[in-house]
Amino acid sequence: MLMAALAVSYLLLAKAGLALASIHPSATPVWPPTGLAIAALLLLGPEAAPAVFLGAWLANQTTTGDLASSLAIGLGNTLEAVVGALLTRRWAHGVHAFEKPGRVVRFALICLALATPASATIGAVSLRAAGLAELPQLPAIWVTWWLGDFAGALIVAPAIVLWAQADRLMRPPREEALVYLAAAAIGLIAFSPLFEQTALRGALAFLAVLPLLWAALRCGPKATATTALIVAGFAVWGTNAGGGPFARDRPDDSFLLLLMFIASFCLPGLVLAANVAVHRLVLAEKDMLLREVHHRVKNNLQVIASMVHLKSRQTLPDSRPHFDSLAERVYALGRIYDQVHNSDNLAEIDMGQALREIADSVCTERIQVEASAPELRMGVDTAIPLALIALELAANAGKHAFPDRSGTVRMELRRLNGRRVELSIVDDGVGFDPDEVPPTSSGLQIVRALVRQIEGDLETRAGSGTEHRIVFPG
Secondary structure, three states: OHHHHHHHHHHHHHHHHHOOOOOEOOEOOOOOHHHHHHHHHHHHOHHHHHHHHHHHHHHHHHHHOOHHHHHHHHHHHHHHHHHHHHHHHHHHOHHHOOOOHHHHHHHHHHHHHHHHHHHHHHHHHHHHHOOOOOHHHHHHHHHHHHHHHHHHHHHHHHHHHHHHHOOOOOOOOHHHHHHHHHHHHHHHHHHOOOOOOOHHHHHHHHHHHHHHHHHHHHHOHHHHHHHHHHHHHHHHHHHHOOOOOOOOOOHHHHHHHHHHHHHHHHHHHHHHHHHHHHHHHHHHHHHHHHHHHHHHHHHHHHHHHHHHHHHHHOOOHHHHHHHHHHHHHHHHHHHHHHHHHHOOOOOEEEHHHHHHHHHHHHOOOOEEEEEEOOOOEEEHHHHHHHHHHHHHHHHHHHHHOOOOOOEEEEEEEEEOOOOEEEEEEEEOOOOOOHHHOOHHHHOHHHHHHHHHHOOOEEEEEEOOOEEEEEEEEO
16 A cells, blocks of 8 residues: 555656656656655665656656656666665665765765766666657756756655654644744745746745754754755746746756755755754763763762761761761762752853852861852863862861861952963961871872863962962863
8 A cells, every 4th residue: 555655656746747847748857756766765665666666657658658768767767766775775874864964965966976867867868769859859858857856856855754754743843833834935925926026036035045044953854854845846836837036038947047946955954954963962962971970970979978977977976077077078079960960051060159069068167168259150071170179178278277276268269361260268277388288188189180180270378377279271
């Protein structure tokens, strides 16, 4: 049943295409059945070839009336589709040919240079052999046949393949419907024979690119291919009726302009839509990766914090505050990672919120920690090392700067002139030289490594208090 429907569809599209013939009854400047046949073989496989041949033979038999030439032309039409589908599978990923820009270009080159020339050559030679075309006519017949088949492949095959793979066939999303409506409105006004052709109306044809761009940038390859098909349909209708911006005194000139329009309109639109689709896919995969990283890191941090709490219960009472402080710092890191999970932009972290989380985790009854930061967002690769630096230095200040009294630690993040950012951590404690503090207790070796990771510079000054200043690109 499906193959019978394919044969009938091919026949009907062929008759519609042959209605456009001008230089010869069998050579038409737009041949939609090529697109149908290539799409059918891509979607259904080689078993669709007999149905394509049957539809092609019937179309030509009812046109030329010559059995031998009709069989030969039908064979050429079928060979064209088989070659196009086979090479598209091999070199352009088959039904996925319209998902990436390079594949779209390869599909177009396969159709232009390898598939359609076969049909045009067999068709022109068959007409000459049957005495249905004069020798001087053959070059024009061949070129018209070739470009007409290419146009049919370019405007019909992508739409069929992409719709066949779509999840929702019967009811497109509202924005897609608006794109199709806009394409139809512009096509009707700019190309159809229903309106008188004027210079202003000819200029309206350029507006056809607007719904195509809308579809490519917002709705995806399926909507783009459909929009191109709608606009091309109106352009063919108007040109065939002798109207529209491509109308010339000679029909051959009119259809040559039409073919150039179809190629320059459809192909860039499909390439752009595929490029946007790839970009969105990359962003989606990146977001998924970041969410997975967040999930694993957060789980690990929770395990570490639980182990620290358990260890604190197994130690002497005097040591428990240190373990509780460590656990709170681990939880602070977990809350910073939560920003990645909850943010709309998974690739960035709000550093103001991160510093406030750190301040809350380091504060004690004796030591107050203040955080000051503008609305400054940073990429995860810089924000996480910076948060670790701030956490370690603030905790160090609380540990070494106030051995026997209370005090305040101030953290400030600000943007300098140019593309530089400064993080300063200042305490009003007794002041200490970080080089005299054992690295195993202060963690300053880790801080220096993290500063190098973000390509920053660390400067520490000791006096009545201690000031750490980190300047880095941001």
